[in-house]
Amino acid sequence: MPALVVPKLSPGDRVQDPFLVNDVAQRSYQGGTMTVLTLGNHTGSIESAPFFDADQGKIAGVARGTVAQVIGEVTSYRDKRQLSVTSLRVLPAGTVPWGDLLPSVGDVSRYWKALDGWRAEIRGPRLRSVLDLFYEDPEFRARYEACPASPVGHHAELGGLLKHTAEVAAIARGIVRVTDADPDLVLAGVLLHDIGKLESYRWDGPFSTTDRGYLYGHVVLGSLMLERAVRGAHPMPCTPEELDLLQHLVLSHHGRQEFGAPVPPMTLEAEILHHADLASARTASMQGALGDDSLFEGEAHVTAKPVWQLDRRRAFRGRSDWGRGAGSGDR
Secondary structure: OOOOOHHHOOOOOEEEEEEEEEEEEEEEEOOEEEEEEEEEEOOEEEEEOOEOHHHHHHHOOOOOOOEEEEEEEEEEEOOEEEEEEEEEEEOOOOOOOHHHHOOEOOOOHHHHHHHHHHHHOOOOHHHHHHHHHHHOOHHHHHHHOOOOOOOOOOOOOEOHHHHHHHHHHHHHHHHHOOOOOOHHHHHHHHHHOOOOHHHHEEOOOOOEEOHHHHHHOHHHHHHHHHHHHHHHOOOOOOOHHHHHHHHHHHHHOOOOHHHOOOOOOOOHHHHHHHHHHHHHHHHHHHHHHHOOHHHOOOOOOEOOOOEHHHOOEOOEOOOOOOOOOOOOOOO
């Protein structure tokens, strides 16, 4: 059966499908406390109608990360969709593939093709050898192609990290062409800058941050992973001084200390990596906001509220075809 497309649900639609419980929220009301679930699959999410005291038995044993078969009907409250649940049954772990429950970029082969093709062009054998410690490792590749680029925010999807990396590489390669930067070193920085996210995030349920992710952050974790891999190889694939250059790319790619960079960019290659990384993240956030109908009221072109992913800016989605679809006499 075709997957249920959650964003297209309308009041009156009946639902009988598996959902991932993305959140369980307790909210107060005049008579006590009610529970609201956020239910989702790989297409999007929807909040449940409140479960009041008399309904708590319906959600016994339900927690964030629970997978459940849900029966209900889409209703509307104050012009906002909600799912009135009539029945909810917790499913055993592994019953539904995570790819059906979590947002995903889909087929990732095109991203691997691009990155592996660019990696093959690197001329420095020591630089290639460092990258091979990761990108020739099947276990690393399997985890990297599944990991999201963030739990909530830009590229928060299965495969999001790989897609983000391919975007950063494409942007950085364009900048390199108008500078004197070392293209091989820039590409190496792109391929290494976010490896720490493999230890920072979880994707075997609702996307979340690991304990190590909170304690260190993905920038420092990536630096530690690089240090362990290079110094643990015998012989070392590069010199200590070359490792310092690679470490600087990882540690500085967020640009400023208040944004999570232990040091600011101090080389041309690090500066390019920082701006390419930022461009991929910011444009993905803008594209996501423009495509989220829940942020717009009716036919409005401007988001109803500022969007946190856009640094509390609003987004505008008015468009024009600039006459491309008009006849020769039209403007």
